[in-house]
Amino acid sequence: MAAMxxxxxxxxxxxxxxAQAQAGGADAPQVITVTGRTNAQAASVAGFGDIPLAQSPFxxxxxxxxxxxxxxxxxxxxxxxxxxxxxxxxxxxGYWGMLAVRGFTLDNxxxxxxxxxxxxxxxxxxxxxKQSLELLKGISGIQAGTSAPGGLVNLIVKxxxxxxxxxxxxxxxxxxxxxxxxxGRADHGFGWxxxxxxxQLQPAIDDSKGHRRxxxxxxxxxxxxxxxIEAEIESSRQSQxxxxxxxxxxxxxxxxxxxxxxxxxNRQPWRLPVVMDGLTGSLRVTQQLSGxxxxxxxxxxxxxxxxxxxxxxxxxxxEERWDRYCSNGSFDLYDYRSEGERRxxxxxxxxxxxxxxxxxxxxxxxxxVLFTRYQARFHDQAYNWVGTGTIDGATITPADPSLQYxxxxxxxxSTEVHLQDAIQVNRFASLWLGLRHTQIDRRxxxxxxxxxxxxxxxxxxxxLAFTHALPGTALAYASWGKGVESEVAPNLPRYRNANQxxxxxxxxxxxxxxxxxxxxxxWAMAMFDIRRPAWTDQGPCDDTARSCLHAPDGWARHRGLExxxxxxxxxxxxxxxxMWLHATREGASDAGTNRLRPTNVPATSVKLQxxxxxxxxxxxxxxAFVTHEGQRMVLPDNSVATPGWTRLDLAARYTVxxxxxxxxxxxxxxxxxxxRAWKEAPxxxxxxxxxxxxxxxxxxxxxxxx
Numbered sequence: 001m002a003a004m005x006x007x008x009x010x011x012x013x014x015x016x017x018x019a020q021a022q023a024g025g026a027d028a029p030q031v032i033t034v035t036g037r038t039n040a041q042a043a044s045v046a047g048f049g050d051i052p053l054a055q056s057p058f059x060x061x062x063x064x065x066x067x068x069x070x071x072x073x074x075x076x077x078x079x080x081x082x083x084x085x086x087x088x089x090x091x092x093x094g095y096w097g098m099l100a101v102r103g104f105t106l107d108n109x110x111x112x113x114x115x116x117x118x119x120x121x122x123x124x125x126x127x128x129x130k131q132s133l134e135l136l137k138g139i140s141g142i143q144a145g146t147s148a149p150g151g152l153v154n155l156i157v158k159x160x161x162x163x164x165x166x167x168x169x170x171x172x173x174x175x176x177x178x179x180x181x182x183x184g185r186a187d188h189g190f191g192w193x194x195x196x197x198x199x200q201l202q203p204a205i206d207d208s209k210g211h212r213r214x215x216x217x218x219x220x221x222x223x224x225x226x227x228x229i230e231a232e233i234e235s236s237r238q239s240q241x242x243x244x245x246x247x248x249x250x251x252x253x254x255x256x257x258x259x260x261x262x263x264x265x266n267r268q269p270w271r272l273p274v275v276m277d278g279l280t281g282s283l284r285v286t287q288q289l290s291g292x293x294x295x296x297x298x299x300x301x302x303x304x305x306x307x308x309x310x311x312x313x314x315x316x317x318x319e320e321r322w323d324r325y326c327s328n329g330s331f332d333l334y335d336y337r338s339e340g341e342r343r344x345x346x347x348x349x350x351x352x353x354x355x356x357x358x359x360x361x362x363x364x365x366x367x368x369v370l371f372t373r374y375q376a377r378f379h380d381q382a383y384n385w386v387g388t389g390t391i392d393g394a395t396i397t398p399a400d401p402s403l404q405y406x407x408x409x410x411x412x413x414s415t416e417v418h419l420q421d422a423i424q425v426n427r428f429a430s431l432w433l434g435l436r437h438t439q440i441d442r443r444x445x446x447x448x449x450x451x452x453x454x455x456x457x458x459x460x461x462x463x464l465a466f467t468h469a470l471p472g473t474a475l476a477y478a479s480w481g482k483g484v485e486s487e488v489a490p491n492l493p494r495y496r497n498a499n500q501x502x503x504x505x506x507x508x509x510x511x512x513x514x515x516x517x518x519x520x521x522x523w524a525m526a527m528f529d530i531r532r533p534a535w536t537d538q539g540p541c542d543d544t545a546r547s548c549l550h551a552p553d554g555w556a557r558h559r560g561l562e563x564x565x566x567x568x569x570x571x572x573x574x575x576x577x578x579m580w581l582h583a584t585r586e587g588a589s590d591a592g593t594n595r596l597r598p599t600n601v602p603a604t605s606v607k608l609q610x611x612x613x614x615x616x617x618x619x620x621x622x623x624a625f626v627t628h629e630g631q632r633m634v635l636p637d638n639s640v641a642t643p644g645w646t647r648l649d650l651a652a653r654y655t656v657x658x659x660x661x662x663x664x665x666x667x668x669x670x671x672x673x674x675x676r677a678w679k680e681a682p683x684x685x686x687x688x689x690x691x692x693x694x695x696x697x698x699x700x701x702x703x704x705x706x
Contacts, residue, residue: 045154057465057477059137084577090682094242104150113154129195129216139509141461141483145438160191170701189222210240226288233281245689250327261692270399277305293354306341333389338381378407406448434463455501474516489550554587571613599683604630625649645677
């Protein structure tokens with residue numbers, strides 16, 4: 001939500017401070033301080049530099065690595081515990097995470113950034129070398145040429161900062177073990193920082209053992225006055241079997257109490273892990289020009305390699321129902337393999353930013369051009385029926401790894417010219433302007449040489465906002481903006497427009513907000529209205545060639561209210577965020593689909609965090625997390641819904657200084673009451689899936705800095 005970063009309990013409000021006022025050892029008196037006021041934080045992903053969130057006309061959160069550590073969060077998908085506007089959108093364990101913001105699923109190809117440059121998130125994104133995570137909520141046309149509405153996720157890489165010496169060891173049930181190292185130096189215009197992590201993964205889900213590792217180096221140098229050079233490289237690998245979801249059993253929604261959340265339906269003796277390799281490097285050169293003017297050249301390359309493999313349950317041929325499992329708990333099982341996938345993303349941004357006075361008003365501007373190139377190269381794939389499985393995961397079937405189906409290679413280029421300007425009209429009012437003009441060139445072809453297609457499009461995405469300072473420290477704002485998505489009709493014989501480019505989908509959002517920050521209380525509220533064009537298959541759409549047309553048909557409309565508050569008094573730190581979302585389909589030619597809710601989107605979401613700093617034991621903070629989400633629709637016709645659920649997590653953090661060393665101990669119990677519920681209900685590939693809440697689990701960690 002605007003104006004405040006999502007906080008974990010109380011470490012709250014930053015890294016809990018420690019103390020030892022005197023070098024008298026661990027028994028010396030300690031004083032707890034709180035640092036890192038959220039109002040002073042900025043979300044660089046919005047493109048307006050270091051303007052604090054409390055003064056910005058958009059909703060955003062900044063989540064620090066210490067906050068993630070306090071909550072025991074190690075993967076991107078789990079940040080849904082910390083922000084009410086963010087929910088799960090097919091977060092299969094062992095696979096790459098997918099998030100929804102304001103009810104819209106973020107596109108893993110276009111809605112993710114790394115230090116502001118676009119990356120592909122069809123992989124496991126490592127967190128050990130990330131300083132923080134920024135989440136921009138709302139239409140993202142201000143910062144993305146094409147992207148799904150809802151928001152952007154931006155990963156901020158750790159950079160050299162003074163002297164850093166830190167080692168950590170973490171354990172979580174059932175027996176996941178993680179060892180991390182973070183060391184660095186920065187002095188006299190040169191700095192470096194090295195991050196390393198190795199992990200043995202053994203989560204509570206059966207037969208899902210794996211491992212991951214990371215090695216990352218960042219360096220910076222100041223060769224001359226006004227010149228700053230930053231470079232970094234990151235290598236990562238994760239290998240782990242993924243976990244399929246459960247589903248409806250005929251017409252019945254199975255009770256979550258009757259399902260063991262440890263069960264893995266991907267338990268065939270021939271199943272192989274999903275392997276995700278990543279190699280990313282970037283170079284950024286900043287040159288200070290005259291006055292406040294600076295020139296920034298920022299380039300990055302990301303290379304991903306993936307072996308995507310799973311024993312995949314899909315549908316029930318025995319009952320001729322392909323969107324669910326059979327009534328007796330069986331399902332069709334497929335041997336899916338797509339090995340040797342290669343994805344390469346290149347980005348180069350050249351921009352100039354600064355401040356100046358024009359027409360008696362102060363302008364803070366940023367203008368530039370972004371060039372991107374994305375290439376995906378695949379091999380033929382296996383998707384072969386191998387028999388019938390059962391929801392206890394115990395039925396064994398033979399393998400069939402034969403590569404019988406072509407995949408699709410892609411090449412995409414874009415050029416984006418962008419301009420942002422924050423204009424201070426007077427001491428009470430500011431006008432914010434943004435414009436991005438994008439030209440795209442996209443081409444694809446089957447790995448067998450078939451179904452070649454190519455198209456070019458260009459479009460502009462404007463954004464504007466107005467802020468007005470209210471009495472005290474309150475701020476009111478209004479904003480309006482557009483976003484764009486671009487696609488082609490499905491490559492199937494039944495489509496009359498197969499492989500043809502579709503008109504660009506132009507979404508728009510209007511938002512009203514108010515926020516206030518103070519010494520003990522910060523709060524913010526925002527109302528939003530997002531309208532996104534919808535596409536449907538029109539015609540009989542049977543097995544007859546050219547019987548179907550993929551065409552625009554109405555729109556999805558998401559209207560909602562977000563509220564957020566953060567309060568501190570004495571040893572207490574409390575924070576809560578909530579979202580009410582009215583998401584419906586409107587304007588469809590089939591009147592029966594209008595007013596229906598989208599699948600897997602809760603209408604209500606509440607995330608609460610709190611902390612108590614124990615005065616009798618300085619350095620000790622007791623933490624609590626409460627997560628509540630309302631019902632989710634399982635089927636597009638809204639005939640089945642999962643009940644809402646509430647989860648309670650408890651944790652503690654103890655920080656003590658001993659001489660030159662600072663020790664931080666963390667412990668937590670996730671899902672304290674061992675709540676059984678369907679956490680999410682993604683409708684993917686024309687199939688309804690169900691993922692359960694993870695069972696009760698414990699996590700422990702120790703961190704030493706010297």
